[in-house]
Amino acid sequence: MRINVIGSGYVGTTLAACLADLGHDVLAIDIDEDVVAALNDGRAPIHEPGLDDLVADHAGANLHATTSYDRVPEAAVTFLAIQTPSREDGSIDAAPLAAAAEMTGEALADTDEDHLVVVKSTITPPALEEVRSALFGACENAEGRVGLATNPEFLREGTAVEDFLAPEKVVLGTEEAWATERLEAVYEPLLAAHDAHVVRTDPATAMLIKYANNAFLATKISLINDIGNVCKEFGVDAYEVADAIGLDDRIGEQFLRSGVGWGGSCFPKDIAAIIAAAENEGYSPPVLDAAVELNDRQPERMLDLLDDHVDVTGKRVAVLGLAFKPGTDDTRNSRAIPIIEGLTERGAEVVGYDPVATENMRERFPDIEYTDSAPAALDGAHGALVVTDWDEFATLDEEFDAMADPVVIDGRRIVDPQEGIVYEGLTW
Numbered sequence: 064m065r066i067n068v069i070g071s072g073y074v075g076t077t078l079a080a081c082l083a084d085l086g087h088d089v090l091a092i093d094i095d096e097d098v099v100a101a102l103n104d105g106r107a108p109i110h111e112p113g114l115d116d117l118v119a120d121h122a123g124a125n126l127h128a129t130t131s132y133d134r135v136p137e138a139a140v141t142f143l144a145i146q147t148p149s150r151e152d153g154s155i156d157a158a159p160l161a162a163a164a165e166m167t168g169e170a171l172a173d174t175d176e177d178h179l180v181v182v183k184s185t186i187t188p189p190a191l192e193e194v195r196s197a198l199f200g201a202c203e204n205a206e207g208r209v210g211l212a213t214n215p216e217f218l219r220e221g222t223a224v225e226d227f228l229a230p231e232k233v234v235l236g237t238e239e240a241w242a243t244e245r246l247e248a249v250y251e252p253l254l255a256a257h258d259a260h261v262v263r264t265d266p267a268t269a270m271l272i273k274y275a276n277n278a279f280l281a282t283k284i285s286l287i288n289d290i291g292n293v294c295k296e297f298g299v300d301a302y303e304v305a306d307a308i309g310l311d312d313r314i315g316e317q318f319l320r321s322g323v324g325w326g327g328s329c330f331p332k333d334i335a336a337i338i339a340a341a342e343n344e345g346y347s348p349p350v351l352d353a354a355v356e357l358n359d360r361q362p363e364r365m366l367d368l369l370d371d372h373v374d375v376t377g378k379r380v381a382v383l384g385l386a387f388k389p390g391t392d393d394t395r396n397s398r399a400i401p402i403i404e405g406l407t408e409r410g411a412e413v414v415g416y417d418p419v420a421t422e423n424m425r426e427r428f429p430d431i432e433y434t435d436s437a438p439a440a441l442d443g444a445h446g447a448l449v450v451t452d453w454d455e456f457a458t459l460d461e462e463f464d465a466m467a468d469p470v471v472i473d474g475r476r477i478v479d480p481q482e483g484i485v486y487e488g489l490t491w
């Protein structure tokens with residue numbers, strides 16, 4: 064099938080390359096000429112394991128890129144994978160997405176063929192209506208030949224290609240039978256090879272499924288963090304508790320790692336967006352509010368634990384891990400950000416280390432020191448805060464001996480507590 068993917072960011076590039084891998088003929092459309100050139104050269108414009116290989120395999124064959132919307136009508140489906148920036152109040156700004164929908168509509172204004180426009184970006188029901196008006200306002204002449212659907216993604220950074228090609232579920236939000244059939248045809252090669260559940264529903268429900276999925280997982284982590292804080296008060300190990308409650312199928316063992324909380328581009332943004340959208344309708348969701356509040360508090364609890372052992376004013380303190388999770392250089396909403404801010408407020412000299420995320424964090428905090436190894440950060444430090452669960456932190460041992468005050472506050476349960484150090488787990 065011929066498919067357009069508009070937007071070649073994180074989601075769009077993964078989608079375009081994976082659809083090409085399923086055998087479709089894919090045209091990626093992006094306004095950024097550098098991105099288009101990279102794709103046509105067989106290079107992925109973003110880093111994601113496995114993506115470079117897919118782009119290299121298919122570029123010039125069944126994956127092409129362009130800045131022009133001219134060839135939009137030649138395809139049967141257009142996916143919109145455009146960024147939705149957050150506003151100050153957490154709500155999403157659907158203007159860039161609506162602009163792309165309008166240009167798609169203009170391109171389809173005189174089409175004689177049925178064409179399905181599918182929103183891949185995560186958007187709230189009111190934003191979906193904005194997109195609908197922009198699209199159909201621009202192609203009134205197409206008289207029912209253009210359809211609008213939603214098809215949320217559930218991709219994790221670091222395993223996005225794998226998640227796309229072997230999904231647990233595929234959610235199709237459509238309004239007409241032909242649209243459902245067309246989206247099923249898009250995913251047919253994948254569904255034939257994998258045992259994924261297909262959820263067929265309407266466009267707004269599909270998006271609420273996405274928001275609920277992320278809200279549930281983030282709240283699950285906040286709940287285990289809440290329980291973990293209680294455990295810590297009683298000297299109980301929250302991980303022992305989590306292992307046991309995870310045996311209950313109704314709870315499940317995943318996403319029960321308590322600690323310094325969740326970050327990244329999806330959980331914080333999506334939860335803020337769904338809260339803001341609900342508030343706009345007059346409903347303030349208390350549990351989701353509490354999940355966010357607790358997540359904001361976990362870094363403070365780490366800093367409080369450090370304060371219990373050492374006054375860091377004027378002293379060197381190591382922050383181990385700057386990425387929001389291991390396996391990525393993404394620092395968006397990383398818990399390291401409030402940790403660095405809290406240390407700076409205390410007058411500490413912050414020294415950060417991360418195997419891959421240093422340059423991204425340097426853009427935000429250009430004035431702190433960065434080292435190229437964990438031992439170098441620990442050397443002479445009066446405390447160390449472990450913020451990301453990179454495997455290499457599990458093997459730190461005599462490196463702690465070089466600290467001026469060997470106080471280690473672990474926010475991810477990754478360090479192996481050595482004799483001779485003061486070790487505090489956040490929830491154990």
Ligand code: UDX
Nearest residue numbers: 217218219220318319320324325326327329330387388
């Ligand atoms: C998430 C969702 O998993 C994915 O389905 C969605 O499409 C996008 O958002 P991602 O942001 O890549 O994916 O990261 P994920 O692996 O889910 O971790 C999110 C955050 O939660 C990280 O900061 C991680 O450290 C934290 N986390 C995760 C915990 O604190 N405890 C856990 O048990 C699991």
